[in-house]
Amino acid sequence: MGVLLESKNISKYYGGIKAVQNVDMTVGEGEIFGIIGPNGAGKTSFFNVCTGNLQPNGGEIWFDGQKITGLQPAQIARRGIARTFQNIQLFNFMTVLENVKIGFHIHEKTNIFDALIHTKRYREDERMTQERGLKLLENLGLSENADTLAGNLAYGMQRRVEIARALALEPKILLLDEPAAGMNPIETRNLSDFIKTLRDKGHTIIVIEHDMKFVMNLCDRIMVLNFGRKICEGVPEVIKSDKEVNEAYFGKSTTF
Amino acid sequence: MYFLEQLINGICQGSIYALMAIGYAVIYGVVGLVTFTYGEIIMMGSFSAFYYFIAFGNNLWMALIAGFITAALVGVVVHKVCYQRFLDAPRYISLICTIGMSMFLKNLATILFGSEMKGMPTFFGGKFISIGTIRVGYLQLIIIAVVIILTVLLTIYLKKTRMGMRLRAVSQDKKAAALVGINVKTTTLIGNCIGCGLGGVAGILLGVYYNSVLPTMGGMAGLKAFSAMVLGGLGSIVGSAISGVIIGVVENLGIALTSSGLRDVFAFVLLVLILFIRPQGLFGKKGN
Amino acid sequence: MIDRIKKLYTDNKTIFLIAGLAAMIALPFLIVKGSVMSIIVKILFYVILASSLNIINGYSGQFNIGHAGFVLIGAYTLAILANFGWPIWVLYIVAGIVTAIIGFLVALPTLRLRGIYLALVTLGFSEIMRLVALNWTALTGGPMGIKGIPSPWFFGLRSTAPHNYYYIVLFFVVICLFTSYRVINSKVGRAWMSIREDDHAAMSLGVDIRKYKSINFMFGAFWAGVGGALMAPFYKFIDSSMFTLDEGFNILSMVIIGGQGTLVGPVVGSVVVNLTTEIFRFADEARLLVYAVLIISMMWLRPQGLAGTSKSVIANRSIRKSKQVLLSKLSGKKEVK
Numbered sequence: 034m035g036v037l038l039e040s041k042n043i044s045k046y047y048g049g050i051k052a053v054q055n056v057d058m059t060v061g062e063g064e065i066f067g068i069i070g071p072n073g074a075g076k077t078s079f080f081n082v083c084t085g086n087l088q089p090n091g092g093e094i095w096f097d098g099q100k101i102t103g104l105q106p107a108q109i110a111r112r113g114i115a116r117t118f119q120n121i122q123l124f125n126f127m128t129v130l131e132n133v134k135i136g137f138h139i140h141e142k143t144n145i146f147d148a149l150i151h152t153k154r155y156r157e158d159e160r161m162t163q164e165r166g167l168k169l170l171e172n173l174g175l176s177e178n179a180d181t182l183a184g185n186l187a188y189g190m191q192r193r194v195e196i197a198r199a200l201a202l203e204p205k206i207l208l209l210d211e212p213a214a215g216m217n218p219i220e221t222r223n224l225s226d227f228i229k230t231l232r233d234k235g236h237t238i239i240v241i242e243h244d245m246k247f248v249m250n251l252c253d254r255i256m257v258l259n260f261g262r263k264i265c266e267g268v269p270e271v272i273k274s275d276k277e278v279n280e281a282y283f284g285k286s287t288t289f
Numbered sequence: 290m291y292f293l294e295q296l297i298n299g300i301c302q303g304s305i306y307a308l309m310a311i312g313y314a315v316i317y318g319v320v321g322l323v324t325f326t327y328g329e330i331i332m333m334g335s336f337s338a339f340y341y342f343i344a345f346g347n348n349l350w351m352a353l354i355a356g357f358i359t360a361a362l363v364g365v366v367v368h369k370v371c372y373q374r375f376l377d378a379p380r381y382i383s384l385i386c387t388i389g390m391s392m393f394l395k396n397l398a399t400i401l402f403g404s405e406m407k408g409m410p411t412f413f414g415g416k417f418i419s420i421g422t423i424r425v426g427y428l429q430l431i432i433i434a435v436v437i438i439l440t441v442l443l444t445i446y447l448k449k450t451r452m453g454m455r456l457r458a459v460s461q462d463k464k465a466a467a468l469v470g471i472n473v474k475t476t477t478l479i480g481n482c483i484g485c486g487l488g489g490v491a492g493i494l495l496g497v498y499y500n501s502v503l504p505t506m507g508g509m510a511g512l513k514a515f516s517a518m519v520l521g522g523l524g525s526i527v528g529s530a531i532s533g534v535i536i537g538v539v540e541n542l543g544i545a546l547t548s549s550g551l552r553d554v555f556a557f558v559l560l561v562l563i564l565f566i567r568p569q570g571l572f573g574k575k576g577n
Numbered sequence: 578m579i580d581r582i583k584k585l586y587t588d589n590k591t592i593f594l595i596a597g598l599a600a601m602i603a604l605p606f607l608i609v610k611g612s613v614m615s616i617i618v619k620i621l622f623y624v625i626l627a628s629s630l631n632i633i634n635g636y637s638g639q640f641n642i643g644h645a646g647f648v649l650i651g652a653y654t655l656a657i658l659a660n661f662g663w664p665i666w667v668l669y670i671v672a673g674i675v676t677a678i679i680g681f682l683v684a685l686p687t688l689r690l691r692g693i694y695l696a697l698v699t700l701g702f703s704e705i706m707r708l709v710a711l712n713w714t715a716l717t718g719g720p721m722g723i724k725g726i727p728s729p730w731f732f733g734l735r736s737t738a739p740h741n742y743y744y745i746v747l748f749f750v751v752i753c754l755f756t757s758y759r760v761i762n763s764k765v766g767r768a769w770m771s772i773r774e775d776d777h778a779a780m781s782l783g784v785d786i787r788k789y790k791s792i793n794f795m796f797g798a799f800w801a802g803v804g805g806a807l808m809a810p811f812y813k814f815i816d817s818s819m820f821t822l823d824e825g826f827n828i829l830s831m832v833i834i835g836g837q838g839t840l841v842g843p844v845v846g847s848v849v850v851n852l853t854t855e856i857f858r859f860a861d862e863a864r865l866l867v868y869a870v871l872i873i874s875m876m877w878l879r880p881q882g883l884a885g886t887s888k889s890v891i892a893n894r895s896i897r898k899s900k901q902v903l904l905s906k907l908s909g910k911k912e913v914k
Contacts, residue, residue, distance in 0.1 A: 138764060143765070385833050
């Protein structure tokens with residue numbers, strides 16, 4: 034199992050606040066990797082460093098054998114890292130299908146002149162996005178909503194559209210920022226199953242989550258952050274029995 | 290020597306721009322919206338002084354007060370029509386409203402006052418002080434003094450009075466201000482009126498400085514105020530004042546080097562250049 | 578009612594388009610008066626100008642308020658090169674290309690800027706262009722403007738009369754709307770809209786924001802240039818006072834009144850605005866008051882524009898909510914009756 038994404042000694046400061054401090058992480062191909070930690074532990078900041086939305090104050094990110102620190106988010110996306118956002122960032126006033134079509138952006142070769150005279154390239158691209166877009170929506174159970182404006186969907190559905198959109202990139206690795214937030218238990222379980230099927234199809238996935246149960250059941254390995262530092266890493270059983278993690282999460286003298 | 294004189298002209302003109310920019314900064318700070326009606330507020334202030342002089346004689350100080358009040362009253366109308374309803378709406382809505390309002394006021398003024406240029410009375414009989422070979426007009430000194438005094442008064446008002454503190458609170462965070470029991474609606478209205486009033490005073494100074502008023506004078510003045518306010522870091526009073534003076538000086542030195550037709554070119558080239566080099570304006574904080 | 582008209586249109590799109598085009602082609606045969614025809618030609622100019630601004634403001638969400646500057650470049654390019662004897666038909670396109678290049682140069686610094694700062698740069702650009710045109714007498718005739726701009730040959734005729742020139746403008750209007758439609762319904766258009774909706778999300782999907790913003794600016798500027806170039810031979814005379822900031826605001830108002838972010842919006846906007854101002858021409862100076870009131874009341878009653886949906890990105894939420902409350906109250910009343 035090769036290493037796909039690696040962070041080396043990543044730090045991110047906001048003024049005097051150390052959001053992320055010297056975090057090392059390796060994620061192998063085909064893994065579901067969880068990042069957990071209390072609120073303000075620096076999970077999302079760390080995520081944003083990985084995707085290029087934030088520049089780290091120190092350290093490097095390596096992806097698929099290449100250094101990607103310093104690249105623009107769009108360049109990183111093109112290398113094969115897709116993500117979702119903590120507070121869903123859909124294109125609210127575009128339809129669900131259009132949202133997913135933008136996900137195919139990097140796979141389309143059309144330029145403005147192709148669009149003007151409808152060249153073969155344009156027609157192929159349109160057919161490809163249409164067919165594969167609908168297929169993706171079908172996989173995520175969103176077929177009926179293809180023509181609904183994304184902003185008008187229920188919360189749980191919006192999460193799914195966001196995942197569909199990210200999958201359209203055909204990423205090597207998928208970063209999900211609190212995908213189960215705001216979902217009911219049934220939706221959460223469905224999501225968990227869905228993520229596992231994604232892994233079985235060969236995707237590598239990193240999940241940030243609050244919901245311990247969700248992460249413990251889903252992830253192969255877990256990293257725990259607290260106050261920007263990594264306090265523990267390992268398979269779920271190790272995390273469960275780690276004293277420091279329990280203290281960080283539940284306060285002292287609580288057993289998990 | 291010619292340059293030195295132009296520099297002084299620039300500072301004088303710049304201080305009028307500064308006052309306009311300060312007024313704009315107060316409005317932008319408190320209301321939080323861009324306005325294109327400000328130029329017409331300036332014009333209204335100027336016209337109110339013109340008619341004051343005709344009705345009550347040439348008393349500059351009383352006219353300044355009358356101009357302040359008139360402009361503030363027009364400000365109330367602008368507030369009701371263009372801002373109040375759209376405070377939480379997408380910004381372009383109120384912006385388009387102010388464009389409509391500006392068109393309305395400009396054309397109303399043309400119909401009511403006539404489109405031709407009107408002469409303002411001359412103050413201080415064109416007297417000047419000579420320092421060596423350089424001449425500085427009394428009027429210029431008075432204008433600079435008025436602007437400085439008003440700026441100081443405004444700063445004291447904002448820092449020391451209860452109302453001023455409320456204004457600052459609202460301009461920093463409307464929600465938090467509402468939470469601590471400030472009536473955001475009224476405070477916004479008052480802030481807008483003060484800003485408009487300052488614009489009105491600046492309009493009078495502009496009219497007196499150039500000895501003329503006309504309904505279309507507001508357009509360019511409003512743009513200069515807007516530019517200075519943006520360069521000054523969106524809503525910062527000190528920044529706006531300094532930017533206003535800089536624009537005035539650059540314009541007048543530019544004219545000295547080339548021809549007077551290019552006056553506004555210098556202002557706008559300066560504006561575009563500065564935004565190119567420092568996207569957040571001269572005195573704005575990064576990430577604003 | 579507007580929604581019903583829209584539905585009728587979408588259901589019978591092809592029929593409507595063909596009928597509309599046929600009516601447009603037949604129009605000069607039905608209208609005898611040259612002055613009426615001039616007004617229609619003017620409306621067509623504004624259809625191009627408003628549509629081109631809509632590409633920038635409505636589709637990629639950038640805020641350009643200095644569109645008159647681009648129109649000016651198009652008009653002056655044609656007028657100046659026509660004096661050197663270039664054929665007018667070629668010049669329409671050349672003017673568009675020159676304006677697109679200028680558009681790219683304006684877009685370069687503005688790629689880092691957003692919202693109010695971008696608006697201010699476009700505003701400054703527009704004024705700089707006007708003042709240069711006013712002062713560079715050797716090239717632009719300065720305050721005298723450029724006179725005697727020739728009209729193009731059209732089926733063996735000099736197309737000076739509005740009845741003839743109409744077809745030239747109509748041709749470009751159709752091309753403009755057609756190309757806009759095609760680009761918007763492609764990868765490029767989707768990228769523009771994604772930037773408008775949420776640029777962070779767009780980036781995370783690999784959309785090169787800078788590239789697509791500049792393409793957007795160039796496309797909009799191209800058509801603004803063509804629009805300006807079309808105006809010059811029709812009026813036979815241009816000067817810098819035709820391209821003031823107010824002119825830019827005028828175009829902007831048409832886009833907003835019609836509904837930005839829709840293809841029909843700018844068309845509706847330019848028809849409504851121009852007809853209103855023409856109908857009130859008898860009122861002389863007061864007609865601009867009417868226009869001003871129209872702008873303000875549109876913002877109060879239908880900020881998303883005549884053709885915009887209430888679901889549109891620009892229909893603001895609070896107004897939508899209050900409208901819903903109002904509607905439910907109204908329907909409640911009906912039930913009581």
